Amino acid sequence: MPSRRYRALALAMAALAVATCFLLPLLAARVVRGALERGSAQDRAAYASGASPWSWRFREADDLVAGKVFGDAALKSGEHGLIVAPTGSGRGELGFPLSRQADLARLNLLRVDASAPGGRFSAIARPTLEAPLVRAELPGLSAPIRLDQLTWRDATGATVPAPQRAAMLRLGFTLPTGATLTLRGASLARAGGPPPETGTPIPNGLSAEGLLHWRDQQRAVDPLATFGSAPPPGPAPAWRRWAPAAVYLALLVTGAMRLRRRRDGSRIDDLVNAALAVAGPLWLIAGLGLAPLPEASAVAMFAGGIIYATLLSWIRAVPRWHWKGSWRMAGWPLLAIPVALGIAAVAGHTPAWPPVGRALLYIGWAFFQQWLMLAVVAGLLARALPRPAAVLLTALAFALLHTPNGLLMQLCFVAELGWAWWYLHNRSLLPVAVAHAAAAVIMQACMAGGVLRSLEVSARFLS
Structure with a gap:
């Protein structure tokens, strides 16, 4: 039979267990709140420097959506980026990972760090995951591209307005036989206008799940929304x-x-x-x-x-x-x-x-x-x-x-x-x-x- 001391210890541990069970969600909410503030501070720092959180470096296949090329091309990792070699028709698409919807109305400057001896290229976007694709031919890859100044077309070839948002963004290409495309990076940036300086105050009393739901609601209204007023972290x-x-x-x-x-x-x-x-x-x-x-x-x-x-x-x-x-x-x-x-x-x-x-x-x-x-x-x-x-x-x-x-x-x-x-x-x-x-x-x-x-x-x- 357990001793009195052991029973007292077991009761104390049971009380601590109950208290811990209620404290764990508070810890989770605190961690999520801190993550929102730090992430938003980094986003504001990116905007202030002329960049944005929508920036990608390509070194491995997994840096692309689905880790592959969509279409007739082979993909391999090179010393300085991803190397795309044409097969068959040489037409294909490379998907840029979007963790959340991008605002193409304000992040209207596309920079693509890539090189190819020849070929044709296009930007492909889908405003929402259910919306039809729209496509615009790119004048080249060497200079920053104003997305709002391109001619966008739907699947029938009809001219359509430039997309205001993107839930999917791809680089389309058609490469001639023997040519290769080396893709090193890409980013969206603001072509003009002041960057956001402070973020929306984060409400108190929400759980970790509640905070993320609130964040998603804010971003549905404004994809560039940031939260809190924490200063950007130093390197x-x-x-x-x-x-x-x-x-x-x-x-x-x-x-x-x-x-x-x-x-x-x-x-x-x-x-x-x-x-x-x-x-x-x-x-x-x-x-x-x-x-x-x-x-x-x-x-x-x-x-x-x-x-x-x-x-x-x-x-x-x-x-x-x-x-x-x-x-x-x-x-x-x-x-x-x-x-x-x-x-x-x-x-x-x-x-x-x-x-x-x-x-x-x-x-x-x-x-x-x-x-x-x-x-x-x-x-x-x-x-x-x-x-x-x-x-x-x-x-x-x-x-x-x-x-x-x-x-x-x-x-x-x-x-x-x-x-x-x-x-x-x-x-x-x-x-x-x-x-x-x-x-x-x-x-x-x-x-x-x-x-x-x-x-x-x-x-x-x-x-």
């Missing part, structure tokens, strides 16, 4: 970006050297090893930078943490665990599946099941997360701390891995409280991983785009 020196990674990687090396000398560490060693294993992934996903492309230093920290966790498992520095174990009690973690179905039935929408490839990706990602969270982190924490504290910290780390998706953070926190508690009693990973994967697929199919904005995390949640 960060490379040493400052790499300093956390250097310190972290040094700690990992130090920890690995200690593991070679002694595998059965103290409670402090277990706490340190758990922190080192999870710190890298947390830095990448919940590091509050929220850049569209993660910095190389953050990726290095993520990889370092995973390698360290793998090393801990390889040398058996974590408590023993197994994949299957006894299935007599497996119904408890699998309860997450009917719970997810019940939530979807009450608050979800008509199922839109993800493609098989994406579903398999969810399954693989779920197995990986639960291995890291339970087999490594929870196992080490439970050896160093009372079990209720280990469960709470494991669930908190799992929730933070889903920053800043507020509602998803809450769902993951509650689910991991139950999964971690069950795992520490049974040391079996497969039932939890299966429950996690199935619940994720159900939420993606029945709740994403509705009550749940998406299953995305970090910068992807902001798009």
